[in-house]
Amino acid sequence: MTRLFHVSDLHFGREDEAALAWFAARVKDERPDGVIITGDLTYRARSEEFATATAWLEQLKVPVTIEPGNHDLPYFNPIARFLSPYQRYRKLERAIERPLDLEHVCIVPLKTTARAQWRANWSWGVVRPVSLVRTLTLLQACPANRLKIVTCHHPLIDTADMTKASNTRGGEAxxxxxxxxxxxxxxxxxxxxxxxxRHPIAGRAVRLIGAGTLSERVRTTAPSFNELSFLAGSLQVKVRMMT
Structure with a gap:
């Protein structure tokens, strides 16, 4: 069995320290095969936020892949945003958009953030052709017998089940x-x-799975993460909420 913990929107700078401690304890005690973070590691992409996040991630001691979110691009420094938007990841560089090839699962990244776009709200998602081609290339390299998982920050399409729209340009295509x-x-x-x-498309069903948050910025759900278990060709997903 392959077991993964999927977490998102930790928002260091507005983090929930009790939720982070709870999640870290679950990782330590249960030892998943990997941790997937789908963006917004920080709140304002400040250097001190990344430093705190790095120290926290180093204690997990399991394979980690991080997909950047819109909050991870410099907010107050436009020069850094355009010229070196991910420089502040520093020690986390190896985990950014890191493909993971596990025994039964292949995980590949898809970037949906944008330094700038021709829309007023730059927090919305964008799938650029170069990012999609990279992801498709990685998918094609995955062994045929693996569960193929794509990780991105923004939902590719908006549905009635979501409490917030991502308005991802190019997402449906x-x-x-x-x-x-x-x-x-x-x-x-x-x-x-x-x-x-379970979304029907291209003659099959693709599973669209979103994670909650471990920050103070909760909406309708308490701090939570997803536990993904893949066994005998079946994927089970359990939302684990802090109580």
Whole structure:
């Protein structure tokens, strides 16, 4: 069995320290095969926020892949935002958009953040052609017998189950191409509430799974993460909420 913990929107700078301690304890005690973070590691992309996040992540001691979120791009420094938006990840660089090839699961990243776009709200998602091509290439390299998971920050499409719209430009077309390339699951964050939708597309069903938040910025759900268990060709998803 392959077991993964999927978490999102930790928002260091507005983090919930009790929730982070609870999650770290679950990782230490249960030793998942990997941790997937689908964006917004920080709140304002400040250097001190990344430093605190790095120290916290180092204690997990399991494979980690991080997909950047819109909050992880410099907020107050436009020069850094355009020229070196991910420089402040520093020690976390190896985990950014890191593909993971596990025994039964293949995990590939898809960038949906943008330094700038021709819309007023730059927090919305964008799937650019170069990012999609990279993801499709990684998908094609996955062994045929693996569960193929794509990780991104923004949900590719908005549905009635979501409490916040992501308005991801190019998301619907990207989802069609990912499904045709064999993607089984799309993991995302951004909306701060978990969801699990079986979406019919390209003659098959793709699982769209969103994680909640471990920050103070909760919406309708308490701090939570998703536990993904893959055994005998079946994926089970459990939302684990802090009580």
């Amino acid at each position: 990207a989802l069609g191409r990912l499904a045709a390339a064999g993607a089984d699951v799309i993991l995302s964050g951004h909306v701060h509430d978990p969801f699990d939708i």
